Amino acid sequence: MADQPATPRRRGAARTDELLQVTLDLAAEVGYAGMTIEAVARRAGVGKHTIYRRWSSRSALLLDALSRAWTTDLDYHDTGDVRADLREQFLRSAPALTDPPIGPVYRGLIAEAQSDPALRATLHERFLHTVEQSTLDRITRAQRAGELVPDVDLEFAAEVLCGTLYYRHLLSTRLVDEAAVDALLDMFMAAYAVR
Template sequence: MTLELAAEVGYAGLNIEAVARRAGVGKHTIYRRWPSKPALLLDALSRVWITDLDYDDTGDVRADLREQFLRSAPALANPPIGPVYRGLIAEAQTDPALRATLHERFLLTVERRTLDRITRAQHAGELVAGVDLEFAAEVLCGTLYYRHLLSTRPIDEGTVDALLDMFMAAYGTTR
């Protein structure tokens, strides 16, 4: 309900009072659980987004990364997640606590799940052995977030394929 309201009125237009009205409760009920609009929205986002970040493991790391990136891109670009997430990112630039929370609850989660998937691929022999893949996971995720948050360029199949081609050229065992 919170994300739907945010999609209707925009991040800046959303306030606790409107959420309370929509929920049919007093604003103090909302404030008891969530001390601020960002806290409320972070919780709402985590309920619909984090559950969709798990990678398939088909034995083909490139295909699994591709499927996940193409599945995630529309969620980041469209309501209800996209506009709310962009609003939180913007607010986090002047709120160090929110920035740390966003990093811990969302960005690190995405990076860790990506790292887990590519590490399994490394152990299976799909990727070069003995290479630290932590930075690679950050670059894979960061490229898509950069495009989504700071660029007007799309995250489409061509973008994802080019990113994965570079990744596989650098880390794949069939170079």
């Protein structure tokens, strides 16, 4: 970096990106427990104060690292077949949300949020609500296209679709696999598909 002609502001942005990438590298290597401010500082070759200047806590750093790793590849496709698009998206995102780097960071933040209501609110607002909302957008488009019954509020259905898969991932030893996704979509389509 030293030989790049960066303005102080651009250099700051580059350093932020670098610190988030170091955090994600650590997530993949040592998991959530090892992702301390100390470990990130050591790996990045900076002092802890450099990290605390940008993030007030480990949670704040990990939330931003999660945002960086969370790509638009997690958005729904729209082929005009709502069941197929939901299926494809659930099966594509399940491993992305489970495997490093997202998996350990996400699961660790969810664990910490159990004793920290403010973190739970932030986590929901920045990630889970985003997932629910993109699901709601996709099924609302299907409703407008006549695939799903009209005059039904689908907001809670989006929560059911997301919530069931998160429950399985976080609270059981079962996988979010094809059988689970198909069973969930069977119920969703039985409730809302136009016959």
